[in-house]
Amino acid sequence: MKTAVRKDLTNEINSGRKARLIFICLFLLLILFLILDIFLGSVNIKPSEVIGAFFNNSHTGFQTIILKFRLPKAITALTVGIALSLSGLQMQTVFRNPMAGPYVLGISSGASLGVAFVILGFSSTITPESLTGFGNWILVAASWVGAGAVMLLIMVISSKVKDIMTVLILGIMLSSGISAVVTIMQYFSNETLLKAYVIWTMGSLGNLTVNQLNVLLISVSAGIILSLFSSKMLNALLLGENYAGSIGLNVRFARAVIFICTSILAGSVTAFCGPIGFIGIAVPHIVRILFKTSDHKILIPGTILMGGAVMLASDILSQLPGSETVLPINAVTSLIGIPVVIWVILRNRQYSDSF
């Protein structure tokens, strides 16, 4: 009896030590990718010039590229990676569904619908050019509402239907339905607005103005803080609603908090960067495999680090360093994310135990 307890304890200490090691590695990886993302791009700039750019000590063209192009893009990539991965993690736990994610379940489409209403809907009052300053908040709020509405719908469905694959299929149906509505809106909207919308739908990290980046940073930070406080709730929810209720958790309140948090995270990103696929679903799985735990006190910080690192790596890849051509960011994240998703589906039987 005594030895068993001791063994448990040493196991825990060991795994705690291991987790700390992984955290340090992930953090270093994140920093490495952040630096690489600034150093590598489609223009070859010598490392000395890159460093010089920060000290006002380099070719002016290069300085602009580093400070106005690469730095904001790297910060955006970091923020987007964190936000999407966190919202994916929370959704997977709340729905107790390994396939949940902002893109797959149609949350991003919901956000698109919100944006479509702003860009295409009120053509008489708001033009794309007027969406500066305060307009950015309108855009992001519409995106939150759209994401939230779809979230709510999926929640209602998943409370009625227990089978996770059914919920997934319904999510796909929902996002196709929303795309159809957006297509009809596009069909009847005038050309300039349509172009503004089409450009928006192509996911991109490198086109945010300073103002937009501020809005993104503020809202994602709020989402991150909220999720750091929600780890206990998520742990309890993972064990089932009955259990969560029995240990004194207000399930309805917990769900509402996580719900708001997810909508803010996924909605803000979608508002400014367009729908970016498969990061939200894939990263939490990579983190679970890495830490071999379902404790959200570890998963949440792990997902933050991993999400940022994966998105930065995707951005570096999309720039195809050394070549003049660039790839759309969505293609890169899909190519990274889809294998993970397939792997999860294939080993779903054993894996669904952790939900």
Added chain:
Amino acid sequence: MNILKYISLCLLIVVSGCGKGKKDTGYLTETRNKISRAERLSIVQKDGWTEVKIIDPWQGANGVKQVYYLAKRGSRLPEWMDSSAVIFVPVQKMICMSTTHVAMITALGEENSLAGVSGINFIYSPSVLRNAEKGLVADVGYEANLNKELIIKISPDLIMIYGIGSESSGYLGKIRELGIKVIINADYLETDPLGRAEWIKLFGALYSKDNLADSLFNSEEDAYTRLKSLIIKSVTIRPKVMLGLPFKDTWFISPGNSFISNLISDAGGDYLWKDTKSPVSMPYGIENVYIRGLKADYWLNISSVKNRKEITSVDPRLDDFPCFKNDNLFNNNKRITEKGGNDFWESGALHPHLLLKDIATILHPEIFPGNELMYYKKID
């Protein structure tokens, strides 16, 4: 003796073979391809019909030849001729999918034969717009949204499309099945400005107005070559030119072997990407274009931009360009309709010498003092 006999026999066969060939060419009125500049078109006058070949009619086609036989209405044709490839001329009712086609039809004075277009909002020609108002020109939609029932109701002699690759055969298959002739026009793939203009000869053949089409093209060719040599003689420095607008963080760059690149070079400009080669526009990273664009003296063809503010609303970092600061911004949207029709993409294709003169006036105002721009305007 025997050997000699054989040799003479062989010689006789060879000689008679040659003779036969010569006799054939002599018999036909003309076998010369009357196209000199356009790379994807060939028109040969045969005895009793005109053979039109469209070569590689869509982007990326290689070794594709589409042959059409243009014959006078009611004329008797040889039996080997595939009747689905026969087009009876003069064409009386046509539907066109591109604005350049509309321009060429208008230039031949045949706009009343135009029964349908793809996107009436993109049309500039006032006479065609007037006809549309009277209900004589229908809007048949585009690509997958093509209104097939409307096309069948119009039942034109001919639909002229532009190459959308193998897909196009899919959506037009049904229409071909109903006996409506479809011809693919590849004028937009021509990279020589005069090559694009020469496609008017196809319309000349279709409307039996060959002489008018030939003379329109010849005077165009004449004007273009004279202008070009004048520019070459007078130009000492070639200003650097950049084009277009970014699409988020991707900037699609017209390659050095494109229509616009050739035009800039003929106008005495130095296109910043003149050394690139590609059949299509190339997606470049915005930072890459930015660093090269810092050298540009002029910025042309800036999408559909009408003022400086529209450029910075696309990306505020674009105001760093010296050509932006120096106010050297010119766009090809001087002649536009309220709904989005732009004459640059319409009659511009037919008048390369006017495009050349415009660009040369922008880059070298000293050569053409007082010349007013036709298709281009300054962006302030």
